[in-house]
Amino acid sequence: MSDTAPFPIRPARFRNPTEETPLVRRLAILAAVLGLALLVFAPLLVVFAEALAKGWLAAVTSLASRDALSAIKLTLLIAAISVPLNAAFGIAAAWAITKFDFRGKAFLITLIDLPFSVSPVVAGLCIVLMFGTNSLLGGWLVAQGFPVVFALPGIVLATMFVTFPFVARELIPVMIEQGRAEEEAALTLGASGWRVFRTVTLPNIRWALLYGVLLCNARAMGEFGAVAVVSGKIRGQTATMPITIEMLYNEYLSVAAFSMAALLTCLALITLLLKTALERRHADQLSAAHRH
Amino acid sequence: MQIEIDEIAKSFGSTTALHPVSLSIPSGALVALLGPSGSGKTTLLRILGGLEYPTSGRVCFDGQDATGLSVQDRRAGFVFQSYALFRHMTVFENIAYGLKARPRASRPPKAEIARRVTRLLQLIQLPEIGPRYPTQLSGGQRQRVALARALAIEPRMLLLDEPFGALDAKVRKELRQGLRDIHDETGLTTVFVTHDQDEAMELADLVVVMSGSQAGGRIEQVGRPQDIRARPATPFVRDFITA
Numbered sequence: 001m002s003d004t005a006p007f008p009i010r011p012a013r014f015r016n017p018t019e020e021t022p023l024v025r026r027l028a029i030l031a032a033v034l035g036l037a038l039l040v041f042a043p044l045l046v047v048f049a050e051a052l053a054k055g056w057l058a059a060v061t062s063l064a065s066r067d068a069l070s071a072i073k074l075t076l077l078i079a080a081i082s083v084p085l086n087a088a089f090g091i092a093a094a095w096a097i098t099k100f101d102f103r104g105k106a107f108l109i110t111l112i113d114l115p116f117s118v119s120p121v122v123a124g125l126c127i128v129l130m131f132g133t134n135s136l137l138g139g140w141l142v143a144q145g146f147p148v149v150f151a152l153p154g155i156v157l158a159t160m161f162v163t164f165p166f167v168a169r170e171l172i173p174v175m176i177e178q179g180r181a182e183e184e185a186a187l188t189l190g191a192s193g194w195r196v197f198r199t200v201t202l203p204n205i206r207w208a209l210l211y212g213v214l215l216c217n218a219r220a221m222g223e224f225g226a227v228a229v230v231s232g233k234i235r236g237q238t239a240t241m242p243i244t245i246e247m248l249y250n251e252y253l254s255v256a257a258f259s260m261a262a263l264l265t266c267l268a269l270i271t272l273l274l275k276t277a278l279e280r281r282h283a284d285q286l287s288a289a290h291r292h
Numbered sequence: 293m294q295i296e297i298d299e300i301a302k303s304f305g306s307t308t309a310l311h312p313v314s315l316s317i318p319s320g321a322l323v324a325l326l327g328p329s330g331s332g333k334t335t336l337l338r339i340l341g342g343l344e345y346p347t348s349g350r351v352c353f354d355g356q357d358a359t360g361l362s363v364q365d366r367r368a369g370f371v372f373q374s375y376a377l378f379r380h381m382t383v384f385e386n387i388a389y390g391l392k393a394r395p396r397a398s399r400p401p402k403a404e405i406a407r408r409v410t411r412l413l414q415l416i417q418l419p420e421i422g423p424r425y426p427t428q429l430s431g432g433q434r435q436r437v438a439l440a441r442a443l444a445i446e447p448r449m450l451l452l453d454e455p456f457g458a459l460d461a462k463v464r465k466e467l468r469q470g471l472r473d474i475h476d477e478t479g480l481t482t483v484f485v486t487h488d489q490d491e492a493m494e495l496a497d498l499v500v501v502m503s504g505s506q507a508g509g510r511i512e513q514v515g516r517p518q519d520i521r522a523r524p525a526t527p528f529v530r531d532f533i534t535a
Contacts, residue, residue: 181376184343187363188370189390189445199389203380 047265050258062256063263070236071244072263077152078240079220082159086220087213090167095201097168098175099183109172115164123161124229127154150232155240158226163216170212174205210278218271222264293354293448293481294319295340300349301508302335308508309335312349315500315511317483319354322475324492325485327502328532332509333485334373334453336502340483341451342366353448369442369480371452375434377426383437384409384422390445412440415474432463436470443478450475452484456491468495489533493517503528 019025051059062068093112097105115123131138131148141148148154182204186196202209224242231238233247241264248257295317302310310332317323325333338344340351342363350359358366378386387409391400400408413419416436426434435455442450455471456464472495475482486492492499499520501512513525524530 181372181374182378185370185372185376185441186378186389186393188341188343188366188368189393189441190364190367191389191393192364195393200378 044265047258047261050254051262053258054255058255059259059262062253062259065256067236067239068244068256068260071239071241071260074152074155074239075221075241075264078155078159079217081156082163082220083213083217086160086163086216087167087209089164090171090212090216091205091209093168094171094175094205095197097172099180112165112168115161120158120162120223120225121229124158124226127157127161127226127230131157149230150234150238152238154230155227155238158230159220159223162223162226163219166216166219167209167212170208170215171205174208175201178204207278211275214271214275214278218268221267295449295481295483296350296352296355297336297340298350298352300336300339300346300351302332302339302344302347303508308506310339310346311508311510313502313509313511315514317481317498319481320479321481321497322472322495323481323483323498323500324496325483325500325502326487326489326492326532327509328487328504330504330509331502332504333502335509337451337453337483337485340449341368341370343370367445367448369445369447369450371435371438371442371450371455373454373457375426375438377434377438377441379426381425382422383413383418383424383426383429386426386437387412387441387444389441408444409440412444415443415477416440416470430463431459432467435459435467439471439474443474447480450478450480450482452482454485454487456486456488464491471495493521493533501529501532503532 097109128149129135131141131154133139133142138148182200183196186200222242227240228243231243233239233243241260245257245260248260297313297315299312299314300310301312325336327333335344339346342361350357352358388405391405413422416439418433418436456467468491496517499517500514501520502509503512513520513529520533524533
C-alpha cells in the first residue's frame with residue numbers, strides 16, 4: 001500500500017462479511033491443531049515410542065510369542081466373521097427401512113441405534129446371562145458341545161452387537177436420498193427382484209457400503225468392553241488383541257503391551273488409509289461422470 | 293392395446309387415493325390424465341403399470357384380466373417423473389437394461405441388443421450419446437433416454453408420469469412434438485399424467501379430467517380436448533381448464 005494512494009484501503013475492512021477476522025480464524029485453527037496434537041497425535045507417538053523403547057528386536061520378539069500370535073489370529077478371525085455378517089444384516093436392515101413402509105419402522109431404527117447407547121459391558125453381560133452355563137439355553141448348548149460364553153461364538157456375538165449399527169447407519173441416508181425410482185424403473189423393464197438388487201441397488205450403495213464395512217472392521221478389531229466380559233480372558237485361547245494388551249500392561253510388560261498396541265494401531269491406520277483411498281477414488285469416479 | 297379400468301379404488305392405510313373410477317382407453321390412443329395434485333392421477337398410472345395393486349376393482353388389457361399381473365409381466369413402458377435413469381450406467385447400458393434382463397430363452401444376442409439400442413438412439417435423435425452417463429446429459433436429453441429405455445422392451449403400452457414436468461418451457465414444447473411423433477410412429481396406447489391443461493389439450497386425443505377430495509380422486513370428465521373446452525361437464529372442469 002503506497003502512501004500516495006488517494007484512498008488508502010485496508011484489506012481487513014473488505015474481508016468477506018460472512019467470515020471472521022483473521023485473528024479469530026487463526027485462533028480457531030490453532031485450537032484445533034493443539035487439540036489434535038495433544039489428544040490424538042501425542043498418544044500415538046507415545047505408543048510407538050514405548051513399543052520400540054528396547055529396540056525393534058524386543059518388540060518383534062514379543063509379538064512372535066505363542067500367546068501374542070494367538071491373539072492376533074483371534075482378532076483377525078473375529079473381524080473376518082463378524083464384519084461380513086454385519087454387512088449382510090446392515091444391508092437387509094437399511095433395505096427394509098428405506099424401501100418399504102411398515103408398522104414399527106421407527107422402532108426398528110431405534111433398535112439399530114441401541115448398541116451405540118448401551119455400554120458394551122452391559123451388552124457382554126447380557127450375552128453371559130443368555131448363553132452362560134447357568135442359563136437354560138447356554139446349559140443346553142454346552143451339553144451339545146457348543147459353548148458360547150468363554151469361547152469364540154460369544155466373542156463374535158459381542159463384537160457383532162457392538163458393531164451392528166455401522167453399516168446400516170452409513171446406508172440408510174444414502175438409500176433414502178436415492179429413493180425407489182431406479183428400482184421401480186428396473187422392475188418395469190422386466191428385472192426380477194434379485195436382479196434389481198444386484199444391478200441397481202448394490203452398485204448405487206457400493207461406496208457407502210465399503211465405508212461402513214471399514215468403520216465396522218476398525219471397531220470390530222478394537223472392541224474391548226463387551227469382549228472382556230464374554231471371553232473370560234483365557235490367554236492363548238479367548239484373549240483378543242485389546243484384551244492381551246490390557247493383561248500385558250497389568251503385568252508391567254510394557255514393551256510387549258505397547259508392541260501389541262502399536263500393531264493394533266497400525267491395523268487401524270491401514271483401515272483409515274483404505275478409507276481415504278476409497279474416498280479419493282470415489283471422488284475421481286464422480287468427476288469422471290461429470291466430465292465431457 | 294385396449295385398456296379397460298373397471299371400478300378401480302385405492303387406499304393407503306386410512307387415506308383414500310382413488311374413489312372407484314372406471315375408464316375405457318381405445319387401442320392406440322394418446323390419453324392425458326389431467327388434474328391437480330391429490331387427484332389420484334399418478335396412482336392410477338402406477339396401477340396400470342403394476343407398481344401398485346388396486347384395493348378393489350379390475351384392470352383388463354385387450355379383454356384379459358390383468359389386475360394381478362406382476363409389474364415384470366405387464367410389459368408397460370414406464371417413464372418416471374425424474375426419469376430414474378440408472379446413474380452408474382451409460383446411456384447405452386440404460387437402454388439395453390430391459391433386453392438384458394430377459395430370461396435367457398428370449399434374450400436377444402449381444403449384437404442384436406446393440407443394433408436395437410442404436411436404432412432407439414436414432415429414434416430419439418441422439419445417436420451420439422450412447423457412451424455418456426446420465427449426469428452428463430441435459431434434462432431434455434434425459435427425458436428422451438428414459439423414453440428410449442421404456443421403448444426398448446417392446447412394450448404393450450407407454451405410461452408417462454409428468455414427462456415434461458422438470459423441463460423449461462422451450463424444451464417442453466419440442467418434446468411434446470417428439471412424444472406425439474413417437475406415438476404416431478409406434479402406434480402404442482399411451483397414457484401420460486400432467487397437471488398442465490395446455491399440455492393435455494394440445495397433445496392428447498383423449499383427456500381425462502380428475503379432481504381430488506377427502507373421499508379420494510375421481511374422474512370428472514372424459515372427452516376429446518375440443519369437447520371438454522366446449523362443454524365442461526362440471527363446475528370443477530370449467531374452473532380447472534380456464535385457470
